Amino acid sequence: MSSTTPLLDVSGLTKHFPIKGGFPIRRTVGAVQAVDGLDFQVAEGESLGLVGESGCGKSTTGRLITRLLEPTAGKISYRGQDITHADRKGLAPIRSEIQMIFQDPYASLNPRHTVGKIISGPMEINGINPEGGREKRVRELLEIVGLNPEHFNRFPHEFSGGQRQRIGVARALALNPKLIVADEPVSALDVSIQAQVVNLLQKVQKELGIAFVFIAHDLAIVRHFSQRVAVMYLGKIVEIADREDLYENPRHPYTRALLSAVPEATVDAEPRERIRLTGDVPSPINPPSGCRFRTRCWKATEKCATEAPPLVQVEGNKPGHLTACHYPETEATIPAPRLSKDPEAAA
C-alpha cells in the first residue's frame, strides 16, 4: 500500500447535503453532514468493507467514489489522478474502470431491455467493440456469472432475485473494471441465495483481480468478503483495520458494541459479551460535538464532547489499524453495560 500509489486514495472526503427553507427566498438553512472527512485507501485487487448502521454515510461514500455525487470537500485520487471535481470529459476514461453494483436487483435493471442489451449497455456507451463482437462478450460474461448464455434475449422479469443480481454483476464486469463499488449487493436476497452471490463476487475478485469497496451492514458478510474493514458512524470512520485485527481486537467502543449486537446462529459457544447501547443514532443534521459517538458511549467524558478524536494508530494497535477514540478499548477496560436479563448469561 505504501510503496506504490494506491488504486484509490481518498482524503478529507466530505459531503454535506444542503437543507433549503425559508420564504419567499429559499436559503440554505442547514446541512445533512452525510460524510465528514473520510481518509482511506484501496490498493489494487483489495477489498475494503464499509460497515455501519443506516444513515452512517456508507452509501453516500460509495456514490462519491463513483462520482455520482459531487463532493463538498476533500480529494479523491484514482491511480494518482485527481478526480474530485473532474468533469464529464475528464471522467470518461475512468468511468469504465470504476463500476457499481446496486442493492436492489429489481430496480437497477431496465425492465424493457433484454439481458443482452443491459449487459452490453456499458460497451455501447463507451464505444467499445470487443473482439468477436459485443454479443460474444455478453455471452462470455453470462457464463462467468453462472447464467446460461442462451438467456441473452430474455427480460429481467424472467429471472429470480439472485439471478438478477448476477446480471448486475455481469454488467459491472463488462468493461473490465479495476474497481467495483458494491452497495449492499446481497441484502435484498434470501439467505440461501446470498451465499451464491457472495461466492460469485469473491471468485470475480480473485480471478480478475478487481478491487472492491464492499458496502454492507451485515458484519459477518463483510468479514467474509473484505481484507480490510472500515467502520463508519455518523459520517466518520471510527475504526479501520485488517479484518482479523478489527474483529478480534476492536479498539473503538462502537465497533465492540456493534460486533456484540450481531446475533449469531449458534447455541454451543459460550454466550458472548453483549453490550447494550442505549438510544438511537443522532441526526446527521446536528451531530454531537467532539466525538460523534459520545452520546451513546459508556466511557464518554468532558474531553469527548470538546475534542474530536483523530483517526490514528492508538497504542497497542498493529500497523494499519487506526482508531478514532480518546479512550480505546483495552483488556482492562471499563466494563461495558451488559444486557439486563440475558438468561443464557445468567445460567
Added chain:
Amino acid sequence: MTSTDSQPFLSIKDLKVHFSTEDGVVKAVDGLSFDLVRGKTLGIVGESGSGKSVTNLTILGLHNPDNTKVEGSIELDGEELNGASEKTLEKLRGNKMAMIFQDALASLSPYHTIGTQIGEVYRKHTGASKQEARARAIEMLRRVGIPQPDSRVDNYPHEFSGGMRQRAMIAMALVCDPELLIADEPTTALDVTVQAQIMDLLKDLQQEFGTAIIFITHDLGVIADIADDVLVMYGGRCVERGTKSEVLRTPQHPYTYGLLGSMPSLEGPLDVPLNPIPGSPPSLLNPPSGCRFHPRCAFADKVEGGRCAKERPLLEIVDGRGNACHLTEEQRREFLDTAARAH
C-alpha cells in the same frame, strides 16, 4: 396465568391456506401443524414465500376471505378460530392475540398521535374513557422504554425514530395484555444495535406477562437469541421442528443444514468459500412434486427409487422433534457428518 400451562395454548392442525389468483391456485401454506404453550417463544424461520407470514395472518383472521381457502383447525385456548365470525375475531384481536409488523412506519397511522392509536385498542376492548386510555398509553410507552412518555404520547409517528416506532407498536400490541403475540420480522428493518434492544425488551415483557410469542424471521441468528422452539418452513410446509439447540446444533433436514452452512459467521474460518444452497426457492403456483426441497437438495439422489420427487415426506414429531425427509436415520448421519467434515 392459568394452571393449564402444559396444555397447548395455540394449536394448529393441518392448516392449509390456498389463494386463488389469475394464474392459478397458490398453495401458500400446505398442511402445517404446531402447538404453542404459554410463556414460550416459537421461532418460525423461512425464506420469502415459505408461508410463514401467511400462516400468522390466517391465525389472526386477517386474510382476504374472498379469494382465500382456509382448511384445518386453529385452536386458541380451546376456541376454534377457523370459520369463526368476524365479531368473535374482532374481540380476540388486539385483546387476547396481537401482532407486531415488520414495517412500523407503514403500520401506524400518520394522522393520529401515538397515544390515540395505542389508546384506541384499549378503549375498544375495555370500554375505558379517553382519559383512562391516555393514562394507559403513557404507562405502556414507559414500559417499552420510551423516554418522557408524558410528552411523547402526543407525538405523531413521523416524530419517532425507527426503533422508537417499533417500541410504540409493541406498546400497542401489548396494551391489553395479550396472551399470544405474533411478531412478524419485527427487527428486520432495524439496525443491529437497535435490534438487540427490541429483542431484549420482548424477552423482558414475556417474562413479566407469560405471553406466548410466535417470532417470524429469516435470520437464524435472531432465532438463536430469542426462541425456545424452532419451526423451519419451506415451500408452505414445515420441514423441521425442535428446540432451538436441537435445530441449530444438530439440524436434521438438508434444508436447515444448508441454511446454517451458507451463513458466514463472525468467528468461522476465513477465506473458505461459503456453501450456498443451489437454485432458488420454489414457486408456490406450481410447486415441485414430492418433497418441495428436492430440486435443490444435495441428497435427493441418495434416496432409493426417486421417492423424493414422487412422495411427500411426512413430518413425524416425537417429543416435539421431527423432520420431513426421506433420508433414513443412518443415511442422514452419514451424509451430514461427511458434509460437516468437508466444511
